[in-house]
Each structure stands twice: as C-alpha cells, then as structure tokens.
Amino acid sequence: MQSDISPQPPLLEVSNICKQFGSVVALDKVSFDIRAGEVHALVGENGAGKSTLLAIMNGLQRPDRGEMRLDGTALALDGPAAARGHGVVLVHQELALCPNMTVAENIFLGNEPRSRLGNIDTAQMEERARQLLSAMHVAIDCRAQVSSLGLSQQQLVEICKALASKPRVLILDEPTASLTSEHVDTLLAMLDRLRSAGLGIVYVSHRLEEVLRVADRITVLRDGKSVAHFGAHGTTPEQLVQAMVGRELGERFAPRRANAPGALLLEVDGLGAKGRFSDVSLDLREGEIVGIAGLLGCERESVIRALFGLQRVDKGEIRIGGVMRRLTTPRRAIACGLAYLPADRKAEGLVPAMSVHDNLALTTLRRITRAGLVSRRRRDLLSRGLIERLAIKARDPNRGVVNLSGGNQQKVVLGKWLARDARLFVVEEPTRGVDVGGKPQIWEALQSVTDEGKGILLVSSELPELMALCDRIVVMSRGRVTGHFARADFDAEAIAHCAVSAVNAI
Structure with missing residues (x-):
C-alpha cells in the first residue's frame, strides 16, 4: 500500500545527469528526486541506464554533467564510502558478502561495535544482528557462515547489512530477484515500516506488479533518458511496459509448444543428502520441460x-x-x-572479464585448439553462429561479457552449453535480473532447446513462469517431494498448498 506523499522538499535530488562512455551515451539529462518517507521506483529495460545512474548515486562513477543535492546542498561523491558517510547506501543485485565470515560479521563489516578497550564486541554485534534479522522475520542464525546459506538467504543478509549503517536513502537494485514469494512479502512489509520511519527508498526492479505494490512514484528510463513519471496509484503494468520499451508487448508468456515426449533422459530415484533432502524421485523425457517448485528452504537448489x-x-x-x-x-x-545454468550466472556461469567469444567457447576448447593454442578463427566461427542463433546483442564480441545486459x-x-551439444539442461532462475523485454527471448530460447529433443529441468521462484513453460511440475517442501502435476492439472492454489505441506524432518 502506497503512502500519501505530502509536498515537501526532496531529500535527494538528481538533476540533468549526463554520462558518456566513448561514443555510447549512457545517461542523457536524467532527473528525479526522492523524498523522506517514500519509495521511488526506477524501471527500464536492461541497457536503459539504470546501472550507470545507480553507480553515480553511489559514488562509483562521476557524472560528466549534472549534479546531485542532499537536503538542498550539492553532493560530490568520490566513492561508495563517501556516499555511505552521507547516508546514501546501495544494495547491489550482485552480492558483496564474505562467504567465510559469519552472518553477524558480514552485517557489521567495517562498522563493528567496540568495547571500551577498542576490541570488537562480538556479543553486542551478534545481538544487534539478531534484532535486524528478527525485524526481517527471517530465521537465519547470525553465527552461521554465509557460505552455508542459500542465495535467497544471502540476499536478505545483504539488505540487513545496509540497514545496519542506518541510511537516510536506501537504494535497492533488484532486491527480490532471488527471493521466493514468501520473502518478497516479508521484504515489502519491511519497506513499509522503513518508509513510515522516514527513510527515502529508491527501488529498482523488473517485477512491475511488485513495483506498483510498493512504490509511491515511478520514473521510467529508456535509452539513457527519463521518459516518463507516474504515480503508482491507477498505473497499470501495461502502461509501464509501453513507456519502457516504446511499444506494446503481446502476451506475457507465449503459449508452450508441446512436444511429443521422447525417450527417458533422466531418472532420479530416492535421492537423498543427509540434512538437506530425502527420497527425491523424478524423471525427464526428451522434448520436455519439467519444473521444480517450492518455497525458500525446500532444498530444490541442492537437488x-x-x-x-x-x-x-x-x-x-x-x-x-x-x-x-x-x-x-x-x-x-x-x-x-x-x-547447468546457475542462478548466479556472473559467479558460476560466466567469466565476466573474458570476452563474449571466449565465454561461448569455454565448453569446447578441445575442439577449437590446435597444438595447444586456441584457434581464433575456429573460436569466432563457433561463437558467431551462436550469437546469430540466440540473437545475442553484443556490439563487440571481443569485449568482456560483463558489458552485456542480464538477458x-x-x-x-x-549458448556455451549448446556449443557442446548437451542433452539435459539443468536451469535455475533463467530470467533472474532480466527485463520485461528480454524475458520472452529467454523463454523462446528454452523452447527451442526442447524442440530439438533435448530436456530441461527448470527451477524458478516465479510460479507463473513455471506454469507457462513446463510440461510437468514437481513440488518440494522441506527437502521432500510433496506433489506432481501434469500440465492439464496445473493449479496455482494446489501447487502452493503442496509447497507448504508439512513433511517429516529428514
């Protein structure tokens, strides 16, 4: 529910910000402001300029022209530490936690409470961490190592880490991209409390229904420009999409082109891992997409x-x-x-500093190597075929893959797995961090994989995505399979019921 924003001076103003990288104009006179006690959402396709704008607001980049003002005073930032010192804190979509440290140590990293002797007060640190986690209504042990947590839990720790510094402006970049629906509700309720406490919140998300649920105002970026401003009340997702892409989109999900199931590709029978999951059984046939649904902690990722x-x-x-x-x-x-297409593609699926050509060739190095050296001609021939096949938008495939949009x-x-001619694709959160214009392209790419007789085992936190793409859905709860659904029997309520079904402990 959105709050009523009374006319008041902006807490933070961004005025006529311009930024150019070589010949590429990333931002062109972008302006918006954030007031105390409101959520102002920024939306736009990947490549619209959101990331560059957030980097400038966080001090990671300096604008070529334009300025920011905090409480009416010009603000010049020379780094994230300076931004944090002024109470402007950014929570990145990509996690920045220390995996071998505890949850409490990560939350207060660089901001540890001290005893009178100057030592870190571990007891106080853990107690304050417990309070923050409790406020998020998430049962995470503050003494647990971050490396033992799932991606969703790590995202919640990242947000608590930002709140520990008591910011005045909190910038959230795709904060729910790796959260299940139960923790999305928890986070949005937390934002309501923070808004009531007078915090200014900049909210960046591709999930438009979620934006309309939480935001007071919305600014749309397209091609580096702020092209539209909306009040959330009365605005529809269709209006936002049209402003974002400059055109109307058709159905959100294209109808699944059902394939005649072929031979069995995968059979899993009674699979178990002590302390994580038990008695998991499922199968996958050629030409099928089989989804695995479940809430945070169901251990589908472990499977x-x-x-x-x-x-x-x-x-x-x-x-x-x-x-x-x-x-x-x-x-x-x-x-x-x-x-395997992991949820955290930058950490586990790609080598960000390497070129698009090199990333596409990673699984086929033996094929393109002669006398111990990679043949650039063979590499480029292979990768260009995949770029064309998958309609990958890369201005210069010789540049780092990190420069591409999420989609x-x-x-x-x-593409790197298609190059190897894999038969069985295990895909986790395929559209995480992908904009509304890019998602249909991913869905079509997955469809094309099954059209070739390959099989896909698909994990997604978005139930509508699973119901649209899958031929069958397996539901898990607390480490066990609690339901199997054929496409003709898909029912969101029944699937959700299985996802919360009580099962015996492993």
Whole structure:
C-alpha cells in the first residue's frame, strides 16, 4: 500500500545527469528526486541506464554533467564510502558478502561495535544482528557462515547489512530477484515500516506488479533518458511496459509448444543428502520441460546441484539414458551430457572479464585448439553462429561479457552449453535480473532447446513462469517431494498448498 506523499522538499535530488562512455551515451539529462518517507521506483529495460545512474548515486562513477543535492546542498561523491558517510547506501543485485565470515560479521563489516578497550564486541554485534534479522522475520542464525546459506538467504543478509549503517536513502537494485514469494512479502512489509520511519527508498526492479505494490512514484528510463513519471496509484503494468520499451508487448508468456515426449533422459530415484533432502524421485523425457517448485528452504537448489556433481548425495540412484551414473563431480556430469545454468550466472556461469567469444567457447576448447593454442578463427566461427542463433546483442564480441545486459548474459550461458551439444539442461532462475523485454527471448530460447529433443529441468521462484513453460511440475517442501502435476492439472492454489505441506524432518 502506497503512502500519501505530502509536498515537501526532496531529500535527494538528481538533476540533468549526463554520462558518456566513448561514443555510447549512457545517461542523457536524467532527473528525479526522492523524498523522506517514500519509495521511488526506477524501471527500464536492461541497457536503459539504470546501472550507470545507480553507480553515480553511489559514488562509483562521476557524472560528466549534472549534479546531485542532499537536503538542498550539492553532493560530490568520490566513492561508495563517501556516499555511505552521507547516508546514501546501495544494495547491489550482485552480492558483496564474505562467504567465510559469519552472518553477524558480514552485517557489521567495517562498522563493528567496540568495547571500551577498542576490541570488537562480538556479543553486542551478534545481538544487534539478531534484532535486524528478527525485524526481517527471517530465521537465519547470525553465527552461521554465509557460505552455508542459500542465495535467497544471502540476499536478505545483504539488505540487513545496509540497514545496519542506518541510511537516510536506501537504494535497492533488484532486491527480490532471488527471493521466493514468501520473502518478497516479508521484504515489502519491511519497506513499509522503513518508509513510515522516514527513510527515502529508491527501488529498482523488473517485477512491475511488485513495483506498483510498493512504490509511491515511478520514473521510467529508456535509452539513457527519463521518459516518463507516474504515480503508482491507477498505473497499470501495461502502461509501464509501453513507456519502457516504446511499444506494446503481446502476451506475457507465449503459449508452450508441446512436444511429443521422447525417450527417458533422466531418472532420479530416492535421492537423498543427509540434512538437506530425502527420497527425491523424478524423471525427464526428451522434448520436455519439467519444473521444480517450492518455497525458500525446500532444498530444490541442492537437488539440482547434486545432479551436476556440486552436492554430495548418500542415497538413491541417478540414471541417464537408462544407465546408472555416479555424478560426483561436474566433469562427470558434463561427460554424461548435462549442462547447468546457475542462478548466479556472473559467479558460476560466466567469466565476466573474458570476452563474449571466449565465454561461448569455454565448453569446447578441445575442439577449437590446435597444438595447444586456441584457434581464433575456429573460436569466432563457433561463437558467431551462436550469437546469430540466440540473437545475442553484443556490439563487440571481443569485449568482456560483463558489458552485456542480464538477458544477453543468460543467452551466453545457454549458448556455451549448446556449443557442446548437451542433452539435459539443468536451469535455475533463467530470467533472474532480466527485463520485461528480454524475458520472452529467454523463454523462446528454452523452447527451442526442447524442440530439438533435448530436456530441461527448470527451477524458478516465479510460479507463473513455471506454469507457462513446463510440461510437468514437481513440488518440494522441506527437502521432500510433496506433489506432481501434469500440465492439464496445473493449479496455482494446489501447487502452493503442496509447497507448504508439512513433511517429516529428514
């Protein structure tokens, strides 16, 4: 529910910001402001200029022209520390946690409470961390190592870390991209409380229904310009989409082109990993997309990582093409024809500093290597074919893949496995951080994979996405399978009921 914003001076103003990288104009006279006690959303397709604008607001980049003002005073930032010192804190979409430190240590990193002797007061730090986590209504042990947490839990820790510095302006970049619906509700309720306490919140998200639910005002960026401003009340997702892309989009999800199921590609029977999941059974046929649904903590991510040799199992069988396999390492999984598209594509799916050409060729180095050296001609021939096939938008494929939008990065991850001719694709959160214009391209790419007789095991936190793309859905709760649904029986309420079903502890 949006609050009524009374006319008052802006807390933070961004005025006529311009930024250019070489011949590319990233921002062209962008202006908007944020008031105390409101949520101002920024929306736009990938490449619209949102990331550059956030980098300037956080001191990571300096504008070529224009200025920012805090409480009416010009604000010049020479880095994130300066921004934080003025009470402007950015929570990045990409996590910046120390995996080998505890949750409490991460939350107060660089801001640790001290005893009278100057030592870190661990007891006070952990107590304050517990209070923050409690306010988020999330049961995370503040003494747990971050490396032991799932991606969704790590995102919540990242947000608590920002709140620990008591910001005046909180900038959230895709904060719910890796959260399940239950924790989206928790986060949005927290934002209501922070807004009531007078915090100014800049909210960046591709989830337009979510934006309309939480925002007071919305600014739309397109091609580096602020092209529209909306009050959230009475605005529709269709209006936002049209402003974002400059055209109307058709149906949100294209109808699934059903394929006649072929031979069994994958059979999982009674798979278990002590302390994580137990008695998981499912199968996948050629030409199918089978989804795995469930809430945060259901351990579906552990199951698919086990299939790719990233999680040890102690029970059950895995058969690929009817042959029992022990997938103890990713190398063995790849040799058996498996491909893995992880949720955190930048950390696990790509080498960001390497070029688009090199990332697309990563799985086929032996094919393009002669006398121990990679043949650039063979590499470029391979990658250009994939760029054309997947409609990857890359101005210069020789530049780092980090320069691509989220949707195009995801296509690169998919492309490197298509280059190897994998048969069984394990795909986790395929449209995480992808804009509304890019999502249909990802969905169509996945459809094309099954049209070739390959199979996809798909994990997504968005139930509508699963129901639109999948032929069957397996539901998990607390480490066990609690439901199987054929496409004709898809029902959101029934699937959600299975996702919260009580099961015996592992």
